Amino acid sequence: MKNYKGYLIDLDGTMYRGNEVIPEAIPFVNQLAQRNIPYVFVTNNSTKSTQEVAEKLNQLGIQADYNQIVTSSMATAKYLQDQSVKSCYCIGQSGLKEPIREHGIQLTDSTDVDAVVVGLDRDINYDKLATACIAIRKGARFISTNRDHAIPTEAGMGPGNGAFTALVQTSTQQNPVFIGKPDTIIMKEALDVLGFPKEDVLMVGDNYQTDIQSGFNAGVDTLFVHTGVTSKEELAAFEEQPTYIIENLLEWTFE
Template identity: 50%
Template sequence: MKDYKGYLIDIDGTMYKGTEVIEGAIEFISYLNEQNKDYLFVTNNSSKTPDEVAEKLNNMGFQTSSEHVITSAMATAGYISEIAPGSTVYMIGGSGLRKSLTDAGLIIKDDEHVDYVVVGLDVNISYEKLSVACLAVRNGAKFISTNKDVSIPNERGFLPGNGSLTSVVSVSTGITPIFIGKPETIIMEQAIEKINLSKDECVMIGDLYDTDILAGINSGIDTLHVQTGVTTLDEINKKEVLPTYSVENLFEVINE
């Protein structure tokens, strides 16, 4: 495997699964730290702040910081603030999305008279929240979704993801949103900018073909599939476009 300068890394299914650390994950991050390699955790989770993401990882035995995290919430806020600074936003989502939007200078409102509607994962979703979002989109607000994941893994099984919530607004209004998170290129372009390396110096690492690996492929970045999460090696081998590499776990990368 090529010796890369930068590593873009998925979290769930790559670093841990629920409350269980995946074999080789802690050792791999320790290796990157020891080798002074640049890396970013790239996550579609918009509900957590970077500090909360890093705290969870550290509590599980990793050694990292919020500087090594980019979330779909951060990428969403960056996308809007670059196009239309100071815009008004009606948001569905958690504290991570709210903080990212306000930190970017965007104005959050609680009614349907806004410039943008942003939908992120919200475990306290309600009919009223969805209603206001639909009214705002019908009023002409630009419609953005942090990510299109229709389900998310949980100890209980697969639960509704943000793509499922987004679909309610999309189906009701007939408007397809702009998606920000993996496998879209928007979050990847921001990750590359944040890590300050060229695409050919980086590799995208993840377990799920339809988000992590496609994110790299769509962005022109080499990809490393880890066989520790959702997409199996047999499923990978049936894909029309294969990842650059596939490994059983991240020990293989350390021991090369």
């Protein structure tokens, strides 16, 4: 086993499930802190700010500072800035709109914009979706925070941002740039925050199709933990396997 200089860590299914901490996550993160091994949490959630995510982790007993959080919102805002986008129509909640605004990009309801960003919005309506489609038909770039198909709601699995993105994609016949896991833009951002080359970093997560594939796509070694969504049968069926597979994070040894 390699000694990794930095860790990228998924949240839901790896650190907690909904509002309950996964007990083995606490000593795992404590070990990283005690050993002064830098770690960054990487989440496709675009509805919460980095401060809100850090607060939730702290309340659950997990050491985290807001500057150790990379959300798909933050990665989206940085991407728009890197691409010199000046104006943007955004479907999404304040956790997405605020970072975009803070990166100096004008948010507007106009369909004459440089870019359309589609993120999860529980207050979605027809006019918002129509505005996005019309702006893209007029030539705006099409950016989606992430391709997650489903998210847990009170009543069961509701549509995730990937489903809303598919709606806009189907209507406009244009393909988006995806920011979040398993795509690489969020991983590049997280590696930049960590400050190590990809060979020295380990990606930790429970979801094969987001966390583990994001590691493959970014060229980062992967640690799969069986505390979340991907079952043993599902994992075994995939051709490309994670670098390491463990039952829970207590099994991980740091050297």
